[in-house]
Amino acid sequence: MSRTETRYYSEFFRNAEAKGKAEGKVELLLRILEARGIELTDEQRERICGSTDGAWLDELGRRAAVADSAEGLLD
Incomplete structure (x- = not known):
């Protein structure tokens, strides 16, 4: 496997891993x-399910623990 192919596969797997973490x-x-x-x-x-930003999803998780409404969660 060439260096270029290795880099491509590595990037592919990093992206797949990040997507999987976001979905979880x-x-x-x-x-x-x-x-x-x-x-x-x-x-x-849709806004939540479409996100792949792990940091934003982590923040929403913290907010979800104390939010009284969805509006308070996403503000």
Whole structure:
């Protein structure tokens, strides 16, 4: 395998790993919100589910623990 191919595969796997981590964070966040009785609009759900920003999803997870509403979560 050439150096270029190795770099390509490494980047591919890093991206796949990051995407998988983000998907896991989204799933956990949605479960927390459901358990707390916080309902999301379709737009809010799309915004959360479409995110791959791990830091933003982590912040939403912290907010979900204390938010009273979805509006408070996403503000």
